[in-house]
Amino acid sequence: MWTRAAMAYPASFWMMAFSGFVVGGLDFVGIWIMFHTVDSLGEWNLREIAFLYGASGFGLAFADMLVGRVERLGDLIRTGRLDAMFLKPLPLLLQVCADEFALRRLSRILQSVVVLGVACTFVAWSPVKVLVTLSMIASSSVIYLAIFVAFACIQFWTIDANEVANAFTYGGNAVTQYPLSIYPREVVTGLTLVVPLAFVNWYPALYVIGKPDPYGFPDWLRFASPLAAVVLMALALLVWRTGVRHYTSTGS
Numbered sequence: 001m002w003t004r005a006a007m008a009y010p011a012s013f014w015m016m017a018f019s020g021f022v023v024g025g026l027d028f029v030g031i032w033i034m035f036h037t038v039d040s041l042g043e044w045n046l047r048e049i050a051f052l053y054g055a056s057g058f059g060l061a062f063a064d065m066l067v068g069r070v071e072r073l074g075d076l077i078r079t080g081r082l083d084a085m086f087l088k089p090l091p092l093l094l095q096v097c098a099d100e101f102a103l104r105r106l107s108r109i110l111q112s113v114v115v116l117g118v119a120c121t122f123v124a125w126s127p128v129k130v131l132v133t134l135s136m137i138a139s140s141s142v143i144y145l146a147i148f149v150a151f152a153c154i155q156f157w158t159i160d161a162n163e164v165a166n167a168f169t170y171g172g173n174a175v176t177q178y179p180l181s182i183y184p185r186e187v188v189t190g191l192t193l194v195v196p197l198a199f200v201n202w203y204p205a206l207y208v209i210g211k212p213d214p215y216g217f218p219d220w221l222r223f224a225s226p227l228a229a230v231v232l233m234a235l236a237l238l239v240w241r242t243g244v245r246h247y248t249s250t251g252s
Contacts, residue, residue, distance in 0.1 A: 025111050028050070031177075041182060043214075047119055050115050050118060050119035052201045054115040054116025054117070055204075056172075056173050056176040057115065057173065057177065059141045059144045060140075060144045062144075063142075063148055064108070064148070065105040067148045068097075068148060069097050073096060073156070082247075136204035140201060140229075142232070142233055143196065143228065144169060144172070144173075145233070149236040149237070149239070150240075151168055152165050153239045156243035176198070180202045188202075188215055198221075199224060203225060204225055207222040
């Protein structure tokens with residue numbers, strides 16, 4: 001329904017999609033400008049950082065398009081619309097995510113694909129690297145999707161808490177679009193064991209690009225992104241079910 005409504009005004013739709021593509025691209029333009037004054041960042045050059053940027057950006061944009069609306073769960077609770085969704089014969093999470101679905105977010109996905117595609121032309125490919133890259137792209141989307149859902153569930157208990165999720169989704173993307181070698185070891189450990197954003201692009205990129213791990217973490221982590229994604233998604237769904245089970249109507 002929301003897609004049909006958007007396409008009823010095609011000029012507006014394409015203008016918003018184009019503006020999303022341009023605004024998203026400005027992030028990478030900032031990185032490109034920075035490399036006019038430095039040759040590398042954390043021993044990673046511009047092409048290698050473009051690989052990180054594209055992978056993380058794609059994962060976030062794809063997850064945002066599918067489930068980004070869940071971060072407005074508090075609004076649905078406050079207005080009583082969530083109560084109405086309970087009465088419909090469809091999974092509640094699916095209804096929340098589909099509410100006001102915005103197809104124009106495809107532009108952010110396209111922008112990330114362009115950057116990642118250009119970066120991939122500089123990689124010395126092998127069959128294993130292709131598989132690792134494909135699994136990285138899929139896993140990054142699932143990881144961000146799980147983070148959207150898990151942290152949005154806080155709003156079952158504290159309605160105005162959507163910014164908490166933003167800190168780990170959009171904030172996580174801002175962190176992972178740069179090499180994690182620029183951060184202290186404690187930060188990388190947290191991004192590996194606590195909120196596994198390091199599996200979005202960092203560990204797979206170490207293998208695909210052929211970089212050593214500056215912190216000496218086990219080599220098998222470079223292939224563990226699918227495992228991290230599955231575990232995190234399972235935890236997110238568990239948190240969601242717990243929130244739904246303990247939900248009480250606002251009476252709106």
